[in-house]
Amino acid sequence: MTEPVATLRVEETAIPGLLVVQLPVHADSRGWFKENWQREKMTALGLPDFGPVQNNISFNARRGATRGIHAEPWDKLVSVATGRVFGAWVDLRAGDSLGTVVHLEVGPGTAVFVPRGVGNSYQALEDATAYSYLVNEHWRPGTTYPAVALDDPALAIPWPVPLAEADVSEKDRHNPTLDAVEPMAGRRTLVLGGHGQLGQALAEAFPGSHVVGRDELDVTDPEALAAWPWGEYDVVINAAAWTGVDDAETPDGRAGAWAANAQAPAALARVATEHRLTLVHYSSDYVFDGTREVHTEDEPLSPLGVYGQTKAAGDVAVATTPRHYLLRTSWVVGAGGNFVRTMQSLAARGVSPSVVDDQIGRLTFTDELARATRHLLDVGAAYGTYHVSNAGDPLSWAGLARAVFALSGRSGDDVTPVSTEEYAAGKAMAPRPRHSVLDLTRIRATGFEPEDQLVALRRYCAESPG
CATH class of the missing domain: 3.40.50.720 (NAD(P)-binding Rossmann-like Domain)
Structure with a gap:
């Protein structure tokens, strides 16, 4: 588990609107507890009041399970429930920040707010890793959005588990490189x-x-x-x-x-x-x-x-x-x-x-x-x-x-x-x-x-x- 913090903090990153939330984790011999989403406290520190309507959980059975870099048309707050992940984010929105990359390790003491149009990917660093994410749009079949190749040299993402050894879906192995991506238009x-x-x-x-x-x-x-x-x-x-x-x-x-x-x-x-x-x-x-x-x-x-x-x-x-x-x-x-x-x-x-x-x-x-x-x-x-x-x-x-x-x-x-x-x-x-x-x-x-x-x-x- 990442080093616990005493107070809740919201930190900016190189990608506009991508925010890292440092969460106090209260641990004892039984395990730990954290406030995963606390609207009043978090919005007071600058997290958008993004109005989540759906909560999803991704369970990854083995170390190395890697989800593709997808830029969904909604905002999401991602937080680890158990284990650790390496997260990588790529701005796929039209504008000056297109192609900006941020990556960091995420444990139970960290959450990340991902704005609409920012590609996000997570690689499990331990067996039986699970992370949850709140989203502010209901998922609907047929929804399409940009994706970018995990191994794009222009992004130079330092995956802890080499992609050749990682568990990646066939679809995500054939996503386009950044220069071929059609950026997500702003609202x-x-x-x-x-x-x-x-x-x-x-x-x-x-x-x-x-x-x-x-x-x-x-x-x-x-x-x-x-x-x-x-x-x-x-x-x-x-x-x-x-x-x-x-x-x-x-x-x-x-x-x-x-x-x-x-x-x-x-x-x-x-x-x-x-x-x-x-x-x-x-x-x-x-x-x-x-x-x-x-x-x-x-x-x-x-x-x-x-x-x-x-x-x-x-x-x-x-x-x-x-x-x-x-x-x-x-x-x-x-x-x-x-x-x-x-x-x-x-x-x-x-x-x-x-x-x-x-x-x-x-x-x-x-x-x-x-x-x-x-x-x-x-x-x-x-x-x-x-x-x-x-x-x-x-x-x-x-x-x-x-x-x-x-x-x-x-x-x-x-x-x-x-x-x-x-x-x-x-x-x-x-x-x-x-x-x-x-x-x-x-x-x-x-x-x-x-x-x-x-x-x-x-x-x-x-x-x-x-």
Whole structure:
């Protein structure tokens, strides 16, 4: 048995994410005892909270039994139960560390955390050696993954028992050398709702991500969600939503809004928990009744209409998964039809509109919202809820309309301010919050500085003159 240690330790290695855990082993005349997996202690020392779902045991009858170098698509924690093994690990992930080798002897006092995509092999150094490993994915028939030759000269692994004398399976004797291995690709980012205005901005902010629309994955379809290959991703960004505020008040719209804005996020939260994904979800100022002039992340939810109620339900559901970013936003402007485009068109056609002057807020341009999303993920900000909009002095819809008219060569005086009640007279309209200003203190504390809405508006109008 390896020399026992007094305290639990987690040590890094030359392979990123491959960690050696030194375990206290308590021995007496009867034998020994150790805590093989202790979540609270080990995660506090830096071991990932990897969520094991299966425990396997490998028994090796004779010294020299050698398992091939396989890089499984899951994480595992390996620990010896009896005997000793020589372990060898090869990074088979695409990237700068491809081909890096680590090897050491492992006894009962040592465990090794092996991240997804790192090839691992174990050679028994004693008869009747057994080691166990916890994994965080259920094994399924037909699963394929990279493997590399045990005797690859480029790896130069110093096997204690020469491979010519070792017990190696026929399959493992014919694995390819490193130069012929197709490295395991890293997990990707999945963007849902990719055809919408926010989805398009996210596609630009996350090059190389998998961007899908409802035609490819309908998040309201439980069977489609169950069949999706979630193991290929580590981040899911949900930009799919029902955005028709007024339509949500109709019988058909009510059902659609609840399905897209509440039930789908709840299902995605369950998926994220099961597969240890980071879930990014977008919400709205409509979860508040607008009686407060500025809304903080901790304000109690108080939606006025069906749309706001469904978004609030989605907020509650998303908060149940540990790794989540909930971004509440307001007055979104991006590609396609929106308030600014409408005002540009009216200005160009010589129309002088009446616009509501008693609803106050800030615009959020989709590229700014995508930039905030990227920032939170890149800096590893604390999970939770963040308010995101452009910065600057709050304005009414009429005030913004005047700004658009001025940028379009028309006088702002051509916009007539009216009250919400005047504008809504004779129309089937859902209730709106009067104050939609979101407090930006929390997102700023992460190092993100939102751009002034009028600066962004000027650029947007210049890029798309209507």
